[in-house]
Each structure stands twice: as structure tokens, then as C-alpha cells.
Amino acid sequence: MPLPKDSSIRVRFAPSPTGHLHLGGARTALFNFLLARHYKGTLVLRIEDTDRERSTQESIAAILDGLSWLDLGWDEGPFYQTKRLDRYRELGHHLLEKGLAYRCDCTQERLESRREEALKKGLPPRYDGRCRERSVDPSSPHVIRFRTPENLAIVFDDLIRGTLSFDSGVLDDLIILRTDGMPTYNFAVVVDDIDMKITHVIRGDDHINNTPRQIPIFQALEAPLPDFAHLPMIYGPDRTRLSKRHGATSVMAYRDMGFLPQALVNYLVRLGWSHKDQEIFSREELVSYFDLDHVGSSPSVFNPEKLLWLNAHYLKNSPGEELVPLLREQLPPLTVPLPQSQDPAHWIRVADELKGRSKTLVELAQFAHPFLEHSRTIDPEARKKILTPENGGVLEQISLALRSLSQWTGESLRNAFSQVGEALHLKLGELAQPVRVAVTGRTVSPGIFEVLLLAGREVSLARIDEAVRLSQEPVSDIQESRNGKEDLHD
RNA sequence: GGUCCCAUCGUCUAGUGGCCUAGGACGCUGGCCUCUCACGCCGGAAACACGGGUUCGAACCCCGUUGGGACCA
Numbered sequence: 001m002p003l004p005k006d007s008s009i010r011v012r013f014a015p016s017p018t019g020h021l022h023l024g025g026a027r028t029a030l031f032n033f034l035l036a037r038h039y040k041g042t043l044v045l046r047i048e049d050t051d052r053e054r055s056t057q058e059s060i061a062a063i064l065d066g067l068s069w070l071d072l073g074w075d076e077g078p079f080y081q082t083k084r085l086d087r088y089r090e091l092g093h094h095l096l097e098k099g100l101a102y103r104c105d106c107t108q109e110r111l112e113s114r115r116e117e118a119l120k121k122g123l124p125p126r127y128d129g130r131c132r133e134r135s136v137d138p139s140s141p142h143v144i145r146f147r148t149p150e151n152l153a154i155v156f157d158d159l160i161r162g163t164l165s166f167d168s169g170v171l172d173d174l175i176i177l178r179t180d181g182m183p184t185y186n187f188a189v190v191v192d193d194i195d196m197k198i199t200h201v202i203r204g205d206d207h208i209n210n211t212p213r214q215i216p217i218f219q220a221l222e223a224p225l226p227d228f229a230h231l232p233m234i235y236g237p238d239r240t241r242l243s244k245r246h247g248a249t250s251v252m253a254y255r256d257m258g259f260l261p262q263a264l265v266n267y268l269v270r271l272g273w274s275h276k277d278q279e280i281f282s283r284e285e286l287v288s289y290f291d292l293d294h295v296g297s298s299p300s301v302f303n304p305e306k307l308l309w310l311n312a313h314y315l316k317n318s319p320g321e322e323l324v325p326l327l328r329e330q331l332p333p334l335t336v337p338l339p340q341s342q343d344p345a346h347w348i349r350v351a352d353e354l355k356g357r358s359k360t361l362v363e364l365a366q367f368a369h370p371f372l373e374h375s376r377t378i379d380p381e382a383r384k385k386i387l388t389p390e391n392g393g394v395l396e397q398i399s400l401a402l403r404s405l406s407q408w409t410g411e412s413l414r415n416a417f418s419q420v421g422e423a424l425h426l427k428l429g430e431l432a433q434p435v436r437v438a439v440t441g442r443t444v445s446p447g448i449f450e451v452l453l454l455a456g457r458e459v460s461l462a463r464i465d466e467a468v469r470l471s472q473e474p475v476s477d478i479q480e481s482r483n484g485k486e487d488l489h490d
Numbered sequence: 491g492g493u494c495c496c497a498u499c500g501u502c503u504a505g506u507g508g509c510c511u512a513g514g515a516c517g518c519u520g521g522c523c524u525c526u527c528a529c530g531c532c533g534g535a536a537a538c539a540c541g542g543g544u545u546c547g548a549a550c551c552c553c554g555u556u557g558g559g560a561c562c563a
Contacts, residue, residue, distance in 0.1 A: 205494095230495085272503095277503085277504060432526070
């Protein structure tokens with residue numbers, strides 16, 4: 001079902017501000033965004049805040065933040081349903097006048113008891129239509145119900161699922177305006193989609209059952225029907241709808257965990273959509289390739305491993321200078337910065353050197369810390385294992401050799417190491433590891449020459465000398481005694 | 491319970507009746523590279539839920555079964 005290529009398509013993203021922007025919502029927003037861009041149409045942002053109990057200002061802010069972090073811009077809005085209440089009432093009364101809706105003053109108690117009766121008889125607990133033909137006093141408390149057409153097959157062509165068919169017999173005469181004049185969800189949505197001239201309703205498939213309720217309202221309001229496309233759900237690992245109990249679901253939580261928005265977007269778009277075998281997409285490619293034809297109809301399970309892989313990919317391929325501001329956000333404030341940390345170029349070098357080994361910005365920050373902060377903490381395991389008295393001697397030799405170098409380059413450092421290696425009959429690896437621990441405090445880092453160059457001569461030598469001292473000291477009483485016991489078992 | 495949706499490797503997916511001895515990716519795994527860890531490169535295990543049709547031919551079309559899920563209550 002190809003869409004018009006020109007064109008004037010108008011789509012919308014319509015979240016309820018009852019929490020953060022979660023992954024499912026983000027994907028719905030993304031698909032709407034991409035479709036709008038692809039067809040050069042319009043994306044409308046609408047905040048469905050009629051549930052005043054649960055809607056909050058913070059949620060609105062959180063959703064807007066999430067969209068902006070993902071760089072999903074919209075063209076019109078945000079429109080707020082709570083600012084359109086008069087309009088819903090107007091159209092509700094319009095339907096009333098045309099006899100397409102009616103007043104109902106059934107009490108909560110009555111409805112409750114009818115429901116229980118129906119349930120007992122094994123019938124669907126629908127409204128029994130008591131007020132359909134009654135004339136209820138407009139001045140007494142009442143709701144307005146939509147007169148759902150009876151015995152009618154409601155059929156529509158879902159752009160993703162194909163033809164979907166429902167029997168209106170299972171539908172209630174649903175309330176469109178409550179006693180307090182607030183519109184119900186299905187009514188407000190239809191009024192908005194009409195007023196905002198939405199041509200394609202693209203939403204999660206949890207709304208699939210709402211569609212046959214909404215279609216008769218479009219018709220009653222004599223509005224053209226938009227096309228519908230219902231996106232499959234995103235599941236957690238247990239194949240139920242992704243929710244808080246599956247861990248982080250808020251897109252902002254992913255930012256905090258050190259993910260790049262491009263990675264999350266790329267991950268999300270491949271959940272349900274594909275373009276042949278391609279896995280990595282630039283924003284431009286996404287806009288030019290995206291269409292509904294290749295959106296699948298089966299739900300997908302969220303897989304954090306693959307997101308991580310994508311994130312590593314984007315990290316590796318981002319220029320250091322773009323990473324620096326993000327790196328700063330992840331880094332705890334520096335207590336005593338290294339002298340070279342004053343130099344922006346140093347930060348870029350650090351980011352470029354370390355981005356290839358990091359899966360997240362958090363990891364990148366951890367790797368980067370020893371090259372930015374004056375003091376570096378030595379991993380206790382690494383100290384115990386690598387900074388042995390024997391290696392202390394090795395470090396002393398290396399320190400001497402490094403000091404004698406008139407200038408530090410990759411080349412001169414390599415030469416110095418091989419000379420020490422020859423003299424001590426040690427391989428490069430056996431030299432590099434103690435130096436690595438001495439300078440970075442960890443057993444994992446970039447190549448040893450890169451490390452030395454990045455830390456610089458002053459810092460490197462000071463840290464190596466400190467490591468020499470540490471290697472002569474006992475590790476610590478507690479660790480010593482524990483080691484002793486372990487040794488007995490060997 | 492009612493209505494509706496879904497069904498290819500563990501996961502994301504390609505596949506739109508012959509190109510399929512089912513392709514790619516994540517993960518897993520063997521190896522290479524190597525100063526550590528990654529990256530990268532080469533290789534491996536791993537799937538058409540089941541049963542009926544339709545057809546010369548079905549992963550692809552139809553029906554049923556099973557299994558999962560959503561919504562409403």
C-alpha cells in the first residue's frame with residue numbers, strides 16, 4: 001500500500017504525559033518522524049493530557065527532553081488537549097443535536113450491577129442502552145454517550161496488518177463526554193485527528209482495539225477517515241510489553257548510561273523495520289529509505305546487547321571533538337586536573353585514543369580519567385598481580401631508559417623499551433604491563449606507547465616512580481593474610 | 491472470560507511461489523592479529539511452531555491446531 005510520494009501527509013505523535021518518554025513511545029515518535037520527513041509531510045505533536053489525575057508537568061518536560069535528545073523535531077504543536085476542552089464539548093453537543101449521541105444518567109451503581117449480571121450470564125459486560133431512547137433532563141448530572149451503529153462490520157485497511165474487521169456488536173455505546181464535561185480518550189483523539197487533519201494515524205498496536213471505536217465517530221462527524229498503521233509492540237525478554245520491571249525503559253536513562261542518541265535511534269528503527277541487510281543507517285539514509293512497506297507485523301524483543309554493539313560502533317566512529325562535551329558530562333568533577341587537561345586539544349586526543357575500546361560514554365569516562373586527573377587510583381587486583389617487587393625492578397630500568405630520552409615519540413619509546421627488553425631478556429608484553437598499571441592504574445588500556453604519550457613525560461615518570469615504591473611495600477595486611485591462606489591451598 | 495493481533499536461528503531480521511542445501515546482524519564459539527583489553531579479519535554451531543490443503547513446485551497462499559501477546563472487563 002504505497003503512500004503518495006508527493007505529499008501532504010500529516011502524521012502525529014500523541015503521548016500521554018504520565019511518565020517519561022519510554023522506548024516504545026520513542027519508536028512510535030521515530031516512525032512518525034521518519035515518515036513525515038520521507039514524504040515531506042508534517043509531524044504534529046499532541047499532548048494527550050485529559051487524564052488530569054495522572055498527567056504532570058514534569059512528564060511533559062521529560063517527553064520533550066527525550067524527543068529533543070533523540071533529535072526528533074516536529075512541525076506543529078505541541079497542542080494540549082486540556083486547552084481544547086471547549087471544542088470537544090462543542091462537537092459532543094453537535095452529535096447530540098443530530099441524534100448521534102444521547103444523554104445518559106445511569107448511576108454508577110446501576111451500571112455496576114448490570115455489569116455483574118452480564119458477567120454472571122457469561123455475556124460481554126456492555127452498556128445495555130437503557131438511555132438510548134429516553135430523554136434525560138439536561139440539567140441533571142449525565143454523561144453523553146455515542147450511539148454506536150448496530151450490527152455493522154467495521155472494516156479498515158491497516159497499512160501494516162492489512163484488512164482488519166470488527167463487529168460493532170461487541171462495541172459499547174461509549175461515553176464521549178463525562179459528567180464533568182471532560183472528553184473521553186477515544187473521542188478526544190478523533191476530534192483532534194480531524195481538526196489537525198491527520199492523514200495517517202501511526203501508533204502502537206495496543207490501540208488496535210480502539211480503532212473500531214473511533215471509526216464510527218469519524219463517520220458521525222462526517223470527516224474523512226485517516227489511514228491507520230499499527231506498529232507491533234516492543235517486548236521485554238519475557239515477551240510481555242516492555243515495562244519498568246524489565247529495567248531501564250526511559251530514553252533518558254539510556255543517555256545517563258552513556259548511550260549516544262544516534263545509537264538508540266538506529267537500534268529502535270531496526271525493531272520492526274528493515275532495509276535489506278543493512279544494520280547501520282545515517283539519519284539521511286533513514287529518511288530516504290523509510291517506509292511502512294517494510295515494517296513487520298510481529299512484535300520484537302528488546303535486546304540490550306545489540307544496542308551496546310551499535311553504541312560502540314557510533315562511539316568508535318564519532319570524531320573526538322564531538323565526544324568531548326559528552327565525556328565531560330559523564331566525568332565526575334576533576335579534583336586536581338592534570339596540567340594538560342587545561343588544553344582542549346588534549347581532551348580530544350584522549351577521546352580519540354579511547355573511544356575505540358569503549359562501549360558507552362561511561363566506560364569512556366572511566367578510561368579517560370587517569371589521563372585527565374592528577375591522581376589515578378590503582379586497581380587493587382592489578383597492584384597485587386602486577387606491581388610485584390620483581391616488576392618494581394623492571395620499572396626502575398624502564399624509568400631510567402625513559403628519562404634518558406631527549407624527546408618522546410612513538411619511535412623513541414619503542415626503542416627504549418626494546419633496549420630494556422634485551423638487557424633484561426624480557427618481551428615487550430612483560431615490560432608493558434607493569435608500565436600500564438603504573439601509569440593508568442588498570443590492566444586494560446590503549447597501546448603502551450600511546451598511553452605514555454597521552455599521559456606525558458612528567459606524569460608518566462612520576463607515576464612509574466610511585467609504582468616502583470609501591471611495589472616494594474607489602475600490599476596490605478588484610479590482603480597479605482588472605483594471600484597466605486590461599487597459598488596454603490595451592 | 492470477550493474481542494483482536496502475532497508466529498524464520500537465543501534475539502533483531504532478509505525472504506513477497508521456483509534464485510533457499512534459508513542470507514545478514516547481535517550474542518555465543520574456534521582461529522588469526524597482538525604489549526593488555528578491545529577493534530579488525532577468517533571460520534563454526536544455531537531457525538522456516540505443528541497438521542492439513544492449494545500448486546508441477548511453498549518459509550512464502552488458504553484452513554485448522556498449538557503457543558505467545560494486546561485491549562476491554
